[in-house]
Amino acid sequence: MPEHASARAALGLVCDPGSLDELPYGDREDAGSDGPLDWAGYADARARAAERTGERESVVAATATVGGTGTVVVAFDFGYLGGSLGRGTGDRVEAAHEHARRHGLPVVSLVATGGSRMQEGMVALTQLQRLARQSALTRAAGLVQIAVARDPTTGGGWATLGAGADITLALPGAQIGFAGSRVRPADTDPTAYGAESQLAAGAVDALVAPDALAEAVGGWLRLLAPGRAATLPAPVPGALGRTDLPDTGQEAVRRARAPERPRADAYLDAYFSFRRELSGDRAGGTDDGMRCGFGEREGRTVAYAAQCGTATTPAGYRTAIRLLRLAGRLGVPVLTLVDTPGAANDAAAERAGAGAAIAGLFAAVAESPVPVTSLVIGEGGSGGALALAAPGATWVAPDAYFSVIAPESAAAILKRPAEEAGTTADQLRLRPQDLLELGLVRGIAKRTGEQLFA
Template sequence: MADPLGWDGYAASLARARERTGTDEAVVCERAKIGGHKVVVIRFEFGFLGGSVGTGTGALIEEALVETRALRLPVVSLLSTGGTRMQEGVPALRQLQRIARGLVLVREAGLPHITVARHPTTGGVWASLGAAADVVLAVPGAQVGFAGRRVRPESYGDDPAYTAENQYAAGYLDELVTEDRLTDRLEVWLGLLAGESRNRPAELPRALGALEPASDGWAAIQRVRSAERPRAGAYLDDYFDTYATLRGGVDDGVLCGIGSRGGRSIAFAAQTGTATTPGGFRSATRLIRLADRLRLPVLTLVDTPGAAADPAAERAGIGHSIAELFGAVAAADVPITTLVIGEGGSGGALAFCSADRIWLTPDACFSVIAPELAAGILKRPPDGIPALAGELKPRPEDLLALGAIDGIAGPEPVSFVR
């Protein structure tokens, strides 16, 4: 159905586009190698009618996604498109559903998809093929957004909302990568996504902080709040040979991604000591669902005074975002291992925790509520806070005695057998 509408002059436009680009359609789909990784590449050619999707384009992309599944290869999509081809009308528009269905089947097959948004990447292709990828990269300065330059209101023509930089700032892109570094970054990500996982629990990291027990509950709380205590960044650097981060929302206090340890790929979600916002919970949810699809074990590092409690967090749906993470953890078939490395504050910390493997470092604690907040609820005076901290039994030793955790980490990693 090359010309379903019988559009005047369309056949001539196609002929000129083919002559100019040397391609038959707006995409070129082929098998390739990136570094040492075999992949299926879907590459858009913007010079072919603005990289627009017509019925022939949709058929080529669908064939490429079928080949991806048949060969069990990752797919890399290199986007540069203005959207759907108007000369083919609704038959062209419906190709977006065809693409979306093909990607669902790729995900169900447990195969990774990396996309690169180049200039420009707009319209239905961004919404159906790009934004839903497992890893979303973009070239700095690229126009990236649903509304293309010629269809949005003129007053918004140069608004920075439609840029790769804004998409990154909003948490919708994982990395901004210059053209000269794209091959290197794709090779890194392919190695992490397609690396050996061996579906057994992630090894427990070694404790990096103080190993001696705190004298009492209040001492444990004070120690865990020390600025000198090692945070998640130190644990990730110590644990992984290399790692890269993913985003699913905006929260600088949460680090999510995939790392390689001894050639084994492990997904991680780590809190860094701040109150976790809805964006942080959504990043962790995205990470765990991705790991479950790709059969990667998960390591979570818990360190937060709790979920953000400000009006902005409520307006952004803090309760909903926590519920989504609880559900993702509960539904995951891959093993999740949790190490509490700092303050475990109530439900905001528990949402990041494994259901069956929770360990604490000796200098960590976990509590149903902060002692200061408990004092306010119970109407106790400030000088009663230290004693109340002890009553909450937040120390690793207390929690182990209660049967609330599985163990206390030491100076050596711990391996688990599933």
């Protein structure tokens, strides 16, 4: 068993030294009983677990500071009956969430569990509903929840506190999955239940080594703890590339496609002093061409969703939806950077629900309770780009364009020769100055410190 398997060791990896203050639980006075099912030997098993671990239940709940941020922390002790969830576990987790809501604190769950406790039967299983309700109430209160999936994190603990958190980190090599090792099909691929596979499948945001947990969790809390959000819309980033305007539509397209044009990473690095990325759509996919996360700008937090110049996949759109919804719930303004030749349109994208994913992003932007600011930094290719652009709050960089369709595709649809793509680009009026004249953008971005065209 890893040295960080105990609750106290896990807390020591994350919490600031000397800051831990265990919550009063009001534990049930039934330590000598065999539980709600009168399961023979259950009392003895709990007594042995208590002697082995020094704990009276499978979780420890406390207040602490993590990276200087006040937090409620819930840590599972795998040595106590496999970190299983029983009625007493539910009592403690509920007390932790109630304390968090009462004092406006984020919740960090350090999960290591094999699932529901067999000796309590359905009484144990229904604790999952109880945990889900507490998580929902904390979510509704606008408080962030961060989970660290330790080894192992399986069963209902994964399906509630782990996978249900706003940000989910995992220890490298940890066993993670709904199905525990003893109930999986005999011929299943064991690697599917590892932290690395869960990261690739979009269920985990990052793998973090034990000695880096304090910094990782503290960084997220620094960005997402209450009071960190800006109240005004995110400022428009300054242009990083060319600032002169193109003479023709074909020149606008050529500039946007130039390999040397600044991409999303350059804009994000220039815009933020500190940032953290989330990963995955929580539905089985990731898209390296969509950067989503939260960053610090002038002491305040701004969320971002940024296309990186590739065709955006359904997983990319769903990850952006996840980002927008989390930002809206936490009251954090959003910056989007538009740069894609269009949505992925191959068979794999259709099977993954491209239309529904794009529709969902259009809706998430339209329904956002926080202001969304958009800047087109490269190619604005059709609806796959427009879905990430905020109506009435979109700017365009001088070396970018926005079009109903790529000029080459427009020429093909109109049955024109390929050499007429340039003429078609002019007719589409896709240059930054065309978009401004047509009232489709608020302005053309200039370098930082220079005035926007408007």
